[in-house]
Amino acid sequence: DGGITQSPKYLFRKEGQNVTLSCEQNLNHDAMYWYRQDPGQGLRLIYYSQIVNDFQKGDIAEGYSVSREKKESFPLTVTSAQKNPTAFYLCASGRLDGYTFGSGTRLTVV
Amino acid sequence: GENVEQHPSTLSVQEGDSAVIKCTYSDSASNYFPWYKQELGKGPQLIIDIRSNVGEKKDQRIAVTLNKTAKHFSLHITETQPEDSAVYFCAASNSRGLTGGGNKLTFGTGTQLKVEL
Numbered sequence: 001d002g003g004i005t006q007s008p009k010y011l012f013r014k015e016g017q018n019v020t021l022s023c024e025q026n027l028n029h030d031a032m033y034w035y036r037q038d039p040g041q042g043l044r045l046i047y048y049s050q051i052v053n054d055f056q057k058g059d060i061a062e063g064y065s066v067s068r069e070k071k072e073s074f075p076l077t078v079t080s081a082q083k084n085p086t087a088f089y090l091c092a093s094g095r096l097d098g099y100t101f102g103s104g105t106r107l108t109v110v
Numbered sequence: 111g112e113n114v115e116q117h118p119s120t121l122s123v124q125e126g127d128s129a130v131i132k133c134t135y136s137d138s139a140s141n142y143f144p145w146y147k148q149e150l151g152k153g154p155q156l157i158i159d160i161r162s163n164v165g166e167k168k169d170q171r172i173a174v175t176l177n178k179t180a181k182h183f184s185l186h187i188t189e190t191q192p193e194d195s196a197v198y199f200c201a202a203s204n205s206r207g208l209t210g211g212g213n214k215l216t217f218g219t220g221t222q223l224k225v226e227l
Contacts, residue, residue, distance in 0.1 A: 006153075031213075033214075035217075040119070040219065040220075041219060042116075042199060042217045042218055042219035042220050043154075043199065043217040044217075045214070045216075048214060090153055090154070092153075094213060098142075098144040098156045098159055098213070098215075099144075099154075099156070099213075099215065100156075101146075101153030101154050101155070102153050103151075103152055103153045104151075104152070104153050
C-alpha cells in the first residue's frame with residue numbers, strides 16, 4: 001500500500017536536546033511538508049520541499065531544520081533553539097490534488 | 111499571504127441533523143479548497159475538495175459550496191452519524207499548475223464536530 005509513515009509515534013525530549021522526527025513516503029510525490037499542530041491553532045507550516053535537495057521555510061521555521069536528500073524522505077530536526085517544542089507534528093506529501101498526511105508524532109519536553 | 115478563517119470552533123448536533131462549517135479566505139488568487147477530517151490521535155484525511163471553476167461538489171452525505179465573489183466556502187454534512195464526530199479543517203491554496211511541486215496549503219483553525227445520540 002502506498003502511504004506516508006511517521007516515526008516515532010511518541011517522543012520525549014530533555015531540555016537542550018535535539019531530536020529528529022522521521023517521515024517517509026512511497027507515493028512518488030515530489031512535494032513534502034511539515035506542520036505543527038497545537039490545540040486551537042490549527043496546522044502551521046514549518047518547512048516544505050518541492051523537490052529533492054531544495055526546501056523552503058514556512059511560517060514558523062525558527063528552531064527547526066530539515067533535509068531532503070531523497071525523494072522519499074523528509075526528516076525534521078527540532079533543535080534546542082525551539083523554545084516550546086511540545087506539540088503534535090504532522091508530515092504530508094502531495095501533488096496538485098491535496099495532501100496525504102502521516103499519522104503524526106507527539107513530541108513532549110520533559 | 112493567504113489567511114483562512116473558520117467558524118464555528120465547536121459544533122454539536124443531534125444524530126440525523128445537518129452540520130455546516132464555514133470558511134473565508136483572503137487571497138483572491140486561491141483556486142483550490144480542500145476539507146480534511148481528523149480523528150483523535152491521527153493525521154487529517156482529505157474528505158472532499160473543490161476548485162474555483164466549480165460552485166458546488168457533492169459526495170454522498172458531504173457537500174462543499176464555493177462563493178468566489180464573497181471568498182467563502184462551506185462544508186455541509188447531512189444525516190450526521192456518530193462516526194462523523196471529529197475535527198474538520200478547511201484549507202486554501204493557489205495551485206497554478208506547479209510542476210510536481212504540489213500546493214502550499216493554508217489551513218483554518220479547525221471545527222470540533224460532536225454528533226450526539
